Amino acid sequence: MVSRFPGTARLRRIGTSREGRPLLMLSAGHGPHKALVVAGPHPDERAAGGTALALAELAARGDRQSPATDPTLVTWNIILCLDPDGAALAEAADDAGPVLGRGFDPVSVSVPDLGNAAGPGFGPDLGPIPAKRPLSLARYYRTAYRPMAAEQPEWAPVADRPIPETLALLRVIDELRPFIQCSLHSTDVGGSWIQLTRDLPDLAVPFSESAEAIGIPLQQGTYDALYWENPSPAIYVLPPPDSAARLAAGSEDIARSTWCAPRHYGGVTAIIEVPIWAAPMVADTTPEPEAVRLLSNLADLVRDGGRQVTEVLSKTRGFLPPPETDPLRRVLEWMAAGLYDLVAASWQPLAQQAAAANTPEDPRHLTTAQVAALDIVARRQPLRAAGLLLRLLEASANAAAPALHDELSDLFTTWCTDFETALHTRPVPVQAQVAHQTRTAVAAAECALRALGQG
Template structure:
């Protein structure tokens, strides 16, 4: 089992990742390691890239694209350690043939606002409540990979585009994680040779392969857990809001003949994620889940309505901007996105939605109100207003109940951090081997 000595059973902070990368360059001079600043965030934080090797072909790895998905930076360190040590000889790891370029954190500003996730998920007790109280995910227009599709050019996005155009990578790997469920990969072009090692790794580490996912609900699905971006004219098969996905940083390597793999691993696993049996009551359950996300959203928004007058204004508060964005139709957008699947179930069309597909949507329906509630609890906790404590207590009661229901309904179990990292590292290496052939 892959277990780098740099990987503990906790997620590292951005500062720890950068310090470890600096030490790695000194420890392995033969790996031709070097660090360079590739850009500066909106708040003036450095964006750092670690490169290993001198080969003419490049593999680009992007860690920390979403600040509430903490496994990527840990994987970046473990991957760099393996490459520098020469632990896995092969065409992809031959540093005379291939240069590995690893962006240590794409969104350092978001990571600063999600600081606390590392501590909240460390130790023997791993709870969704601890995670959601600390996690922060920005609005779509402030997510570096996603902002270009809504016509927002962030300096972080521009820095990544510049690196892609400079290096012309054969493969870009974007390191993501999901709160609950299973593991899957999204590709901008099919890599048939990736399927077997991906599935073997997941099985070896006890991580379910997600059979059906909200993120790629209507994408091509050539093998279990592998999803391929539909052709550009297939916009009806994309999630709402992603019709211009071709403008994202994911698709940028295509202009140089490369492709992107988005590698997702779960923090908490659900064995429902790989249940391929048809769901016997899919139509009714999907209808209930649409109600669940809408009702949860309305309850959080009702508390927000009472607190708006004393919360910091959106232009001064990133969490407040997220809350307003979610209140402005996001819950409905999420619920409506799986209506084609619900109609398919209601009309008894084949293939019928599986238990795994329904469980993936169950996760999404529960996490949206929880993300909002966690952010609003943080704002209420520090608010200087007599009404804040009462609103906090009311929302905290809902939040605690929702977290408990989530854990029980999906039968969640914590995936040790070193298992998450090992699986993501193996998948990246397998994708590189396939892409470089």
């Protein structure tokens, strides 16, 4: 990119990871308004790498279909991978050979044609979508790795454990004072949604039209923003710092995350989620008459699944690598220490709310979409843990490992099949994920510019 656009695209090292890997930032354009993009905040969310390069090329080649991609107005600064250590662990699982298989096939990502990014009539330029065997949930969860919260760079400040990746990002925010930060995320199953630290009212139309053009459902309810303001479909706005509004379990101190750092300079953060598998139920806003019973079942599901994985884990503690030296083991112990119960208990207020609804029009009713979003969480938590433990058992030379592996593998396979069946999942091509995420980031930047009186 730098050699293709000399003088326009620049690459520099902004820090070093815990294990000594470089943290690289690619910048394109020379405009006075600084946009910051964070790719790779979670190593199990892969589309952001393609989105990062697509955004950089739009800015570097002088694309002016939107004021946000005018290189004389906006400089795009793109951290290419915020967690390279986690990415290396995920890639190691991808390359583990015939047992694990390849997690993601290589793909050529086309830069999407934005068209009129802020209005109707634009369509994706996805290029040829190759006919490949779709990635299965089983293959995904057997290679997925997500660190415990205190080791996730965007969330480490909440746990009072600054890590080099976090400090590097915060230094960049202080240096650039970005008018917008786009954090690029993926969800394993569901739809697309945006979390904002401040409302951008004009974003709703381009966001929904982009999703519709590609065929991605809008997620009308998400565990990540259970109690956030919801001014537009699938757009959620963080309550102000002095608000007494309830947040999702574990996010009470969200104001200390890197998402909120640009607010010190008047900036806004957009967390842009795209699905790896689409599940149409997350867009269904009809009331769910059995919500109370279903939430109780889902609480049992996540607790029972977590208990079964933890029972296998307890039989391995004498021979697996210790958590002090093994990041996969640290995640397993963190989850076993109460995460499943925390997730399940956080739904109790929603069940009480639904039980109190006494007319069909009562807004306290939960929708099919909201219940489906919690269904996804209930199924994913044990699967994440089981996938990590299976990897550790496969690498172990202990005589007890094969039998424990087979025991857990049977559970894992059943859970994956049930997940795909219950949520009616379908894979979303990587090119479609990238096109939607790219256009949403540009639209968000354009809206933020407009709020500044630009564009």
